[in-house]
Amino acid sequence: MTQIKKAKRFLLMIGASLISLIVLYTIIYHYLGNRDFIVTNSYKQFLLQHTEGRRFIIDSGSNSFHGINTEMLEKELGILTINLADNAGFPLNNKLLRIEEYSHSGDIVMLPLEWFYYTYSDVPGNFSENILGDLRHYYFYDSLFDEVLQIWSSPFSSFRRGIKRHRKLIRKKNEYLKEHIEKFNNGERGTFNSIEPVTLEAEIKVSACDPFIFGKTLTEDFVLSEIFKKNVKTIKRLQKKRIKVFFTWPIVVGKDCYSKTNRKKIDHIIHIIKNYIQENGLTIIGSPYENNFLEKDMLDTNYHIIPEAREQRTKRLIMDIRQSTVYKWFEQNQAMSYSLDISL
Amino acid sequence: MLFNSYEFIFFFLPLSFFIYFYLLKKRLTVGAKGFLVFASLFFYSWWNVSYLPIILSSMLFNYVIGNSLNENFKKVLIHKKSLLIFGIIVNIALLGYFKYSDFMISNFNLAFNGSIPLLHLALPLAISFFTFQQIAYLVDSYRGETAEYDFLNYALFVTFFPQLIAGPIVHHGEMMPQFASKWNLTKNYQNIATGLFIFSIGLFKKVVIADTFAQWATAGFDTAPVLNFFEAWATSLSYTFQLYFDFSGYTDMAIGAALLFNIKLPINFNSPYKALDIQDFWRRWHITLSRFLRDYVYIPLGGNRKGEFRTYSNLFSTFIIGGIWHGAGWTFVFWGFLHGLALVIHRKWRTMGFKMPSILAWFITFNFLNLTWIFFRAKEWDDAIKVIQGMMGLSGLVITQSREQLLSFLPSFEWLSFGLVTQHIGGGSNVLNAILVGFALCVIFKNSVEIAFKRQYKVYQAVFVSVTVLCFYFISIEMKESPFLYFNF
Numbered sequence A: 001m002t003q004i005k006k007a008k009r010f011l012l013m014i015g016a017s018l019i020s021l022i023v024l025y026t027i028i029y030h031y032l033g034n035r036d037f038i039v040t041n042s043y044k045q046f047l048l049q050h051t052e053g054r055r056f057i058i059d060s061g062s063n064s065f066h067g068i069n070t071e072m073l074e075k076e077l078g079i080l081t082i083n084l085a086d087n088a089g090f091p092l093n094n095k096l097l098r099i100e101e102y103s104h105s106g107d108i109v110m111l112p113l114e115w116f117y118y119t120y121s122d123v124p125g126n127f128s129e130n131i132l133g134d135l136r137h138y139y140f141y142d143s144l145f146d147e148v149l150q151i152w153s154s155p156f157s158s159f160r161r162g163i164k165r166h167r168k169l170i171r172k173k174n175e176y177l178k179e180h181i182e183k184f185n186n187g188e189r190g191t192f193n194s195i196e197p198v199t200l201e202a203e204i205k206v207s208a209c210d211p212f213i214f215g216k217t218l219t220e221d222f223v224l225s226e227i228f229k230k231n232v233k234t235i236k237r238l239q240k241k242r243i244k245v246f247f248t249w250p251i252v253v254g255k256d257c258y259s260k261t262n263r264k265k266i267d268h269i270i271h272i273i274k275n276y277i278q279e280n281g282l283t284i285i286g287s288p289y290e291n292n293f294l295e296k297d298m299l300d301t302n303y304h305i306i307p308e309a310r311e312q313r314t315k316r317l318i319m320d321i322r323q324s325t326v327y328k329w330f331e332q333n334q335a336m337s338y339s340l341d342i343s344l
Numbered sequence B: 001m002l003f004n005s006y007e008f009i010f011f012f013l014p015l016s017f018f019i020y021f022y023l024l025k026k027r028l029t030v031g032a033k034g035f036l037v038f039a040s041l042f043f044y045s046w047w048n049v050s051y052l053p054i055i056l057s058s059m060l061f062n063y064v065i066g067n068s069l070n071e072n073f074k075k076v077l078i079h080k081k082s083l084l085i086f087g088i089i090v091n092i093a094l095l096g097y098f099k100y101s102d103f104m105i106s107n108f109n110l111a112f113n114g115s116i117p118l119l120h121l122a123l124p125l126a127i128s129f130f131t132f133q134q135i136a137y138l139v140d141s142y143r144g145e146t147a148e149y150d151f152l153n154y155a156l157f158v159t160f161f162p163q164l165i166a167g168p169i170v171h172h173g174e175m176m177p178q179f180a181s182k183w184n185l186t187k188n189y190q191n192i193a194t195g196l197f198i199f200s201i202g203l204f205k206k207v208v209i210a211d212t213f214a215q216w217a218t219a220g221f222d223t224a225p226v227l228n229f230f231e232a233w234a235t236s237l238s239y240t241f242q243l244y245f246d247f248s249g250y251t252d253m254a255i256g257a258a259l260l261f262n263i264k265l266p267i268n269f270n271s272p273y274k275a276l277d278i279q280d281f282w283r284r285w286h287i288t289l290s291r292f293l294r295d296y297v298y299i300p301l302g303g304n305r306k307g308e309f310r311t312y313s314n315l316f317s318t319f320i321i322g323g324i325w326h327g328a329g330w331t332f333v334f335w336g337f338l339h340g341l342a343l344v345i346h347r348k349w350r351t352m353g354f355k356m357p358s359i360l361a362w363f364i365t366f367n368f369l370n371l372t373w374i375f376f377r378a379k380e381w382d383d384a385i386k387v388i389q390g391m392m393g394l395s396g397l398v399i400t401q402s403r404e405q406l407l408s409f410l411p412s413f414e415w416l417s418f419g420l421v422t423q424h425i426g427g428g429s430n431v432l433n434a435i436l437v438g439f440a441l442c443v444i445f446k447n448s449v450e451i452a453f454k455r456q457y458k459v460y461q462a463v464f465v466s467v468t469v470l471c472f473y474f475i476s477i478e479m480k481e482s483p484f485l486y487f488n489f
Helices: A003-033 A043-050 A062-067 A070-077 A092-102 A125-129 A144-151 A156-185 A202-206 A209-217 A226-240 A260-279 A307-323 B006-025 B029-047 B049-069 B080-112 B127-142 B151-159 B172-180 B189-223 B229-260 B278-284 B287-298 B307-326 B330-351 B358-377 B381-391 B429-444 B448-452 B459-478
Strands: A055-058 A080-083 A108-112 A244-248 A283-285 B397-400 B416-419
Touching (some): A003 A156, A055 A070, A070 A307, A092 A226, A209 A260, A226 A244, A226 A260, A260 A283, B006 B229, B127 B172, B127 B287, B189 B381, B189 B459, B278 B330, B287 B307, B330 B381
16 A cells, blocks of 8 residues: 555544544443433432422522421421422523423422522533532433533543442442432431531622622623523423422522612512513512521521521421412322332 | 644644645645745734734844845845844844843842833743744855745745744755745645644643643642652652653644645654763754754854863853743753753763763763753742752651551651652642653653654554544643743743
């Protein structure tokens, strides 16, 4: 073979190997993110995936993790209640797609969304980094195109984590399963229950409450993000599958939250959000101002309250639910199920 | 624009390649060359468009002076030597103004207790490189060694983007004939294949190897308050390898990119860390700079033709100029001085007929280089002293906690402690592993040019190119681009 032919063949080999590597990587990534797994170390995922019957599902960022006594809700409303709330940095779309995947007909979903969810546009870096790791249960996309786009915009470290985690899941699945079943039988439903002492987040020390919770969106020109509007479409799709969804407001805590000087702007924001939700045939219950706690109730950020305030907030939430139109969903005459579809 | 940037790899380089050969296919040779000059100036301006007038006026000035000096040019109005001196002074003045003004002012202020404010001028990109290239052109024009070049080819010689920013420092004699050759006006698949391969080796050296070492070198030199014995050695060795992989990686990318356009740039590195003596090192490291210093500084000073003492002083002068060319600072001067001194000692040693085993010669040479790079890298004298103190064990020795029990028989010393060995530079055991890999790549394996120019076109080489592209892709979405070290010089 002449040198020119060899060179041409070499160029073809580069093209072929590059395409092969891209395809191979995409397939392995997809495989690692595949939802066909039985148990993860996430207890919240376990609750969503393996509890039977109708459930009351709470999802949002950490304000509901800290701010809602799930067990109290379950007792008062007479329905198995699971709290999936974790981090407001994780995209709502992935949260909704996960619920769609594992929900049962008749499930009720409450979204006490942080203000950020109405306006954000970027997926945080640590979400992409951990999408095959600790956040594998969020590996859901609207389409194959979206998935491929996400795969190729995620750092390679996410892939490495995925491989590591995949091996760990296989090795430790029984251990996790045992742990989760025990927690479920003990009545744990995903409420924050750590008693470790915490210190104020650095950001809180330098930022006032309103700038912390609203960021740069506290303006008279407030607009809902396109991402939120897309999420509303997903919610409407969930409703068609007989999953009932409603919104409520987040808790905020600290000095000068919803301050008088900002009240006009906040009212304007509330008005826009409420209108949009209602225009789309959805419900939002309560008022943001009733979920505003004083500085003495703050745990470590303007979205996290101490356990005593949590009880107070949950009681108010129960009252709001009972007084709203969504209460009829809870009254449907079905036996409450406390069972799991998996055992050791 | 950086070679290791998205814009360059996925847009600028492929677009320039296709447009250039499209114009050539349409027999628009002048248009194609004009396009390449335009593309090169665009590449240059990407960084900061305000530097563009500087390179353009320098190019025009030197072309006019060079043509006036050329013996083929009959109507010489001024005495040729005066014209050459004028040309060189203007070039040096331009370089001196931008690069050395603040250095001189601060030294003046220090020496005479003055208070002249510093100018804080931004150094125009590549000024050290294109100034040296054009001084060589002027000198050769004076010597009658240049042909009557047309302006387009000259402009291409100065601005050709693969070598524009950080070399290799090309000589008009090796570039002009290539730009003028009609054989280089058609696509050459061998050159494309070899060019892509060597470009990807360079890219791999930069984004995977050099940038890995960079984090430990930067931490050790710039942020660590103190360095224990292992940290100090890890810091200096990390920089030694970073510099080599960074600069030789850049050169490989330049050679590869130029080859796509059928232009062969001179080799700039030939496994320098395999050198067995300091002279050997300078024949392997930044070869085109050594060549320039030899032909346009050392030999004009008299070289070795004027007795032993003058030879030694010429060596010193050449290397001090080499040191200061790299940067305006006394640490660079000292680095040049140390290399000049080493060359004098080596020359004396050789003339006395002494010999030593190769392994010992390599060991001494490598350690000398590793030591002198400390001065080259250090921003301040204190940084250099910190690293050297650490390497000498004067800042203590830390041994990993897991060995504490094993070494419990040792009496307790103030300078010995157990804990995290690399706590000030990070990296843990990866540092040692990377240094071992660095040694293996530099000392045992063939270098990139040796591998690429064999033109074997093996499957694994094609896979390597693809893997490098993917590595680059992933690294660039995780990290910011890091500029090449020689951009500073």
